[in-house]
Amino acid sequence: MSEGPAPAADLVGPVVTESHDSTSSGTPEPPPLLGEYPHPPPEDALPQPPLAPSPQPPSFGAVFAAAPHAMAVVDREGLVVTANDSLGELLGIGTDGLAGKVAADLLDLSSDARTWHAYREVLRGRQARLRCARRVKHPDGHSLWVQVTVTPLPEAERAVLLSVADISARRELQSRLRHLQMHDPVTRLPNRTLFFERLSAALEAESYEESGTGRIGLCYLDLDGFKAVNDTLGHRVGDRLLAAVAERLTHCADEAGHTRPSTPLVARLGGDEFALLVEDSTGTDQLAELAESVLKALQAPFDLAGQRLSVSASIGVVERHAAGTTATGLMQAADTTLYWAKADGKARWTLFDPERNAHRMTRQALSSGLRPAIERGEFALEYQPLVGMEDGRVRGVEALVRWHHPQFGTLTPNRFIGLAEEDGSIVQLGRWVLKTACRQARRWQLERPDEPPIFVSVNVAVRQVWDSDLVADVAGTLAETGLAPHLLQLELTESAVMGSAGRPLQALQALSDMGVRIAIDDFGTGYSNLAYLSRLPVSVLKLDGSFVRGFQYEGTDAHPNPADEVVVEAMIRLAHRLGLTVTAECVETSAQASRLRRIGCDTGQGWLYSRPVPPDRISELVEAEACGHP
Numbered sequence: 071m072s073e074g075p076a077p078a079a080d081l082v083g084p085v086v087t088e089s090h091d092s093t094s095s096g097t098p099e100p101p102p103l104l105g106e107y108p109h110p111p112p113e114d115a116l117p118q119p120p121l122a123p124s125p126q127p128p129s130f131g132a133v134f135a136a137a138p139h140a141m142a143v144v145d146r147e148g149l150v151v152t153a154n155d156s157l158g159e160l161l162g163i164g165t166d167g168l169a170g171k172v173a174a175d176l177l178d179l180s181s182d183a184r185t186w187h188a189y190r191e192v193l194r195g196r197q198a199r200l201r202c203a204r205r206v207k208h209p210d211g212h213s214l215w216v217q218v219t220v221t222p223l224p225e226a227e228r229a230v231l232l233s234v235a236d237i238s239a240r241r242e243l244q245s246r247l248r249h250l251q252m253h254d255p256v257t258r259l260p261n262r263t264l265f266f267e268r269l270s271a272a273l274e275a276e277s278y279e280e281s282g283t284g285r286i287g288l289c290y291l292d293l294d295g296f297k298a299v300n301d302t303l304g305h306r307v308g309d310r311l312l313a314a315v316a317e318r319l320t321h322c323a324d325e326a327g328h329t330r331p332s333t334p335l336v337a338r339l340g341g342d343e344f345a346l347l348v349e350d351s352t353g354t355d356q357l358a359e360l361a362e363s364v365l366k367a368l369q370a371p372f373d374l375a376g377q378r379l380s381v382s383a384s385i386g387v388v389e390r391h392a393a394g395t396t397a398t399g400l401m402q403a404a405d406t407t408l409y410w411a412k413a414d415g416k417a418r419w420t421l422f423d424p425e426r427n428a429h430r431m432t433r434q435a436l437s438s439g440l441r442p443a444i445e446r447g448e449f450a451l452e453y454q455p456l457v458g459m460e461d462g463r464v465r466g467v468e469a470l471v472r473w474h475h476p477q478f479g480t481l482t483p484n485r486f487i488g489l490a491e492e493d494g495s496i497v498q499l500g501r502w503v504l505k506t507a508c509r510q511a512r513r514w515q516l517e518r519p520d521e522p523p524i525f526v527s528v529n530v531a532v533r534q535v536w537d538s539d540l541v542a543d544v545a546g547t548l549a550e551t552g553l554a555p556h557l558l559q560l561e562l563t564e565s566a567v568m569g570s571a572g573r574p575l576q577a578l579q580a581l582s583d584m585g586v587r588i589a590i591d592d593f594g595t596g597y598s599n600l601a602y603l604s605r606l607p608v609s610v611l612k613l614d615g616s617f618v619r620g621f622q623y624e625g626t627d628a629h630p631n632p633a634d635e636v637v638v639e640a641m642i643r644l645a646h647r648l649g650l651t652v653t654a655e656c657v658e659t660s661a662q663a664s665r666l667r668r669i670g671c672d673t674g675q676g677w678l679y680s681r682p683v684p685p686d687r688i689s690e691l692v693e694a695e696a697c698g699h700p
Contacts, residue, residue, distance in 0.1 A: 135155065141157060144220075148190075160214075161176060177232075178204045199220065218234055256313060259344075262337070269400070282350035287351035287354075289361050290405065291385040292342060292344075293342040295381070310374045316336070323335070357388075368383050437493055443475070448475065449503075452684060456527065456673050457679045465524060467511075467688055491533050500530065500538075511557055511558070527561055527589065529561045532562070535577050589653070591612050593613055594616075612655055618662055618676075638666075639670070654675070657674040657676030
């Protein structure tokens, strides 16, 4: 181990004294005088200077006065006892002029109820501390933001220490950052975040209960065809167009605000969507006037760096009481109404309609519940007889699906078939209808083995042909139920069949070759290509009910329309020449049935014979015929 430095005493060295033997000399030698030591004498042997007095701590008043931080002592009554020069400089008031002033007035502590309460609690010793930011007015005219901290002094002082810091620069930076965060960089309009902040504040009870009309309005607009501008001219031109649109919308809002207490807020919500928020609206007339002015302002072409563009907008208008309205609910209504404006032809404004919205909500509820309803077994079939015009006997039945909805009750096909076609659930529903109808037809056949069997007619949507293997579905169903192919009739609408080509036509031909009958439903309502009709594997035409309704009714003064009879007779003759049979729909009176029978119609269907009924009722009707009862 290395050696360390020698001890301090060794560095100084021992005091060397020569040893004298008393026996050799007899007389001891006197000690050497000071200065005669060969080494420095010990420290404690030297005379010590007198100690300097300890420095005294500065007085509280000196520290308080010299502190760069603005401070004041405030008594329990809220009056300034003393203040330092920094506070006087900050507030632009001489230090001497601060004494005796009400501190709350100097720093605007009483304008806010919450801050004022907390400040008084600190003065009374009931709260440990208060920190808040206040905006105060400087005598030279400018305003500054300060952070005020109020802290109690020891109880004996019966006062509080008030310290003030200038945070104007920080607040300004925060304000600039917030502006950037809350505004759209392209149009410089308030963005979605700021819009919803303002909307939520306007819907608070304190906002509309104290003053104003208590109503709120919104114009929610979308530019028509803006995507084409971006796609063809580029996003740079698109951004310029958005900025130009924003200018015109702002001008419309300013004009609307000239005669109103407040100016509508214009915001860009994203993409080409804008909103004009009207607080304290006076009714739908005000919103309609604003929407009209916006449409008119956007009619003039835009000149953007040599590009001359024209643009229109669709606007959804919502106006209602603020009470009970939420930001989400208002925006949903506005979005729905904007969709209506688009669907109604664009370049227009549409006012929110509660009844139309209720229908839309019902439609949406039905659409979302279709597939689960099939799985839960909420559908059922009713059957309407197809009666021979000559003998009045039931030849067949048309299967008509019903939805026993748990909320809306029993629904007929016109309420949900279109929805099923839109979302594709028609394929699943169609399979269920086909199997159920064929199973029932086979059951009727087995119940009456000695009587001529009745056929069942099932409606088929075009999407079933495209989205499924209809031929395989039919073949499998017939094999499973044991029903003969000629006892199944498939009905397709005229518009679907007359334009069939490719896969649909091949499917129809395969079904016809299988022995299944193909019927054209609602014949006569479309633009029929009669030459093309002869090439289709069709065996039945079902005349639309509009032709039959024109025939004379019993018990009325209405006169028959000869043109109706001529047209119907011509169609029946054409069908017979092509080897087709004809069924007339909507037969409701015996007079109609007589005229149809006279001009050669084969089969009738309508309330004259029976409404759609459950399968057991069909059994009763057929049994009554077999027994000879009408």
